[in-house]
Amino acid sequence: MLDYALLDALAAVVRHGSFERAARELNVTPSAISQRVKLLEERVGSVLVKRGTPCVATTSGALLCRHTERVQLLEAELAGPLPALPGASLQAWPTLRVAVNDDSVGTWFIDAIAGFCTQREMRLDLVIDDQDHTAQLIRDGSVQGAVTTQAEPVQGCRSTRLGRMRYLAVCTPVFHARHFADGVSRETLRRAPCVDFNPKDELQKRFMRKITRADIDPPKHWIPHVAGFLRACVTGLGWGMCPERMVAPHLERGELIDMLPGRHLDVDLYWQSWRLSIGWLDEFGLALRKQAAQLLD
Amino acid sequence: MLDYALLDALAAVVRHGSFERAARELNVTPSAISQRVKLLEERVGSVLVKRGTPCVATTSGALLCRHTERVQLLEAELAGPLPALPGASLQAWPTLRVAVNDDSVGTWFIDAIAGFCTQREMRLDLVIDDQDHTAQLIRDGSVQGAVTTQAEPVQGCRSTRLGRMRYLAVCTPVFHARHFADGVSRETLRRAPCVDFNPKDELQKRFMRKITRADIDPPKHWIPHVAGFLRACVTGLGWGMCPERMVAPHLERGELIDMLPGRHLDVDLYWQSWRLSIGWLDEFGLALRKQAAQLLD
Structure with missing residues (x-):
């Protein structure tokens, strides 16, 4: 399976338009976010985020964000039948x-x-x-x-x-x-x-x-x-x-x-x-x- | 002096965020706008507009836009004492x-x-x-x-x-x-x-x-x-x-x-x-x- 810690970081950067705000949302340091996105880019073999104000997804980045958000939605649906499932905030x-x-x-x-x-x-x-x-x-x-x-x-x-x-x-x-x-x-x-x-x-x-x-x-x-x-x-x-x-x-x-x-x-x-x-x-x-x-x- | 037909085209592209809309404002074809901006970029020796949706000025482009808009404002002020001055629409x-x-x-x-x-x-x-x-x-x-x-x-x-x-x-x-x-x-x-x-x-x-x-x-x-x-x-x-x-x-x-x-x-x-x-x-x-x-x- 894909590494969803990396995908989550990517999706947060694109959603917020900034590494700093993504870090705040995920409760990690901006440099941790930056490393995750870089690692993901190395694995995929292409740039996923155009760095700027705001940061914007490239075409491949957008595909991965779309996929990640869908998985998050599907996960969140589990909170109905399985309310005690760990993974927390998104489900609530x-x-x-x-x-x-x-x-x-x-x-x-x-x-x-x-x-x-x-x-x-x-x-x-x-x-x-x-x-x-x-x-x-x-x-x-x-x-x-x-x-x-x-x-x-x-x-x-x-x-x-x-x-x-x-x-x-x-x-x-x-x-x-x-x-x-x-x-x-x-x-x-x-x-x-x-x-x-x-x-x-x-x-x-x-x-x-x-x-x-x-x-x-x-x-x-x-x-x-x-x-x-x-x-x-x-x-x-x-x-x-x-x-x-x-x-x-x-x-x-x-x-x-x-x-x-x-x-x-x-x-x-x-x-x-x-x-x-x-x-x-x-x-x-x-x-x-x-x-x-x-x-x- | 600078070539203000070129600068006017650049400022319109940045203002509207698109070559098509700039062309419409200046009543010329999009390819005329594109040629003017390209010529200006060749003369200045650097890219002035990041092509995209929307088109955005580079740092040098922004400096030229700022200058152009100031000149346009100063020109428009002449319309008070010299209402018959040709150059038209902006002054009105x-x-x-x-x-x-x-x-x-x-x-x-x-x-x-x-x-x-x-x-x-x-x-x-x-x-x-x-x-x-x-x-x-x-x-x-x-x-x-x-x-x-x-x-x-x-x-x-x-x-x-x-x-x-x-x-x-x-x-x-x-x-x-x-x-x-x-x-x-x-x-x-x-x-x-x-x-x-x-x-x-x-x-x-x-x-x-x-x-x-x-x-x-x-x-x-x-x-x-x-x-x-x-x-x-x-x-x-x-x-x-x-x-x-x-x-x-x-x-x-x-x-x-x-x-x-x-x-x-x-x-x-x-x-x-x-x-x-x-x-x-x-x-x-x-x-x-x-x-x-x-x-x-």
Whole structure:
């Protein structure tokens, strides 16, 4: 069998992005971690971690991490029938490492999974990324499951639909009077600043293309923060696409207006997770789907 | 003089993290961007960009980017007295690239700067990082200013105090009854799950050390998301340190309780920015300080 003391060290370095933090988690010195990873690299015959800030797995390193985390999950499952099994901490609080998009975490995701994690005593380790990019994280094995826009199953995973998030184009009444008094058109959209979450965020662009059938490149604020994005719209920095459920109270109070009622963007969300038949990963998926049915459209 | 068409391409690649997106911003083909960066690398005699996802500047690359952005800022300032100067887009919407900690963006920062950016027609490009790490971003030149916990000025920068954020240890009443019925002690803290923002977040650890004079390592959820972090506390996943202003309504409604009233952590925040005497960078600092005085303690 493989040497799991070495693999555990590797997985901790990649999970934490640093030898120091991995050492702290495993209660050993950083030099012990470094020796274990080096030894493993010698045995495998290739570099497994790119040293840097943060430390990142190479392709071979990622494969080994993925394998190790699966074994850890399977081990942790033994804690149910064999609670007295030594090996301790991981079993007491197994880790669910999941990739989720920012807007889901900002709206429905935590509420959907809190009960399950509390009951099962599972640690939640969220990786946040754009909804169009979370599938990549499950593909390279760095998470066990992902909330994603990709319907087609990633290899080795199963995919189920969670529901739909509706996005509205919103801005303040003052912003609207200043920039869109002549209507929402190619010309006015070109000059009005919009808010983008980050360079990966294509929602504003997609909306403009849908409305005008043109690629428009307005001045853009970049606010990679859900609450900050919403505040940027509410304070009149720019217009932006916000989840309908998030802006409902602001629309009601008249702080924001729907720029083009009826012209929304819908984003379908899917849950993809490893096809491993790990009991609680399956049960987590079930619980998530059930809650999502209530919290999403 | 240096060839600024090449430098502009380099800075765009580093800003966007990708040749494709840089090409889109500068309205040229990706291969044109790639040629410009390569030519610059040949002239300088060293690699300037580590190709990857995302593309990252090398040390020399970062120095050139920093220089280029400073020149762009100085050029943009000319737009005031010389509005008809050709060179266009950057002048119309100069970019303020600023590093801010998550909790500031989630509470006071956007409200503090929205008016200034709207009046001056400045694009905001936020880089979000932990408050103890934003100083690094200004040190390596990737941002023009930073909200940071570091009081001592970074080389080439000036530092001014913005105010204080107060953090309270909070959890739900149910969580408290389950985990802290016997008091908040070493023993109970060791078993109660807490919420950490990410591995860099030391607030929970610092609080436990303050209370117990011991290093305690409880099960930790990682929720790298301000709204998600708060929801994780409100839904009873764990206890966590939250900004007082953010949890005030939850405390009032009884959804959360202050675990140890009077035992908070205070974090002093500073604004550090380039000592360049760029008019609006100075004015931005002034506006920020003035607003922060009202929005922080």
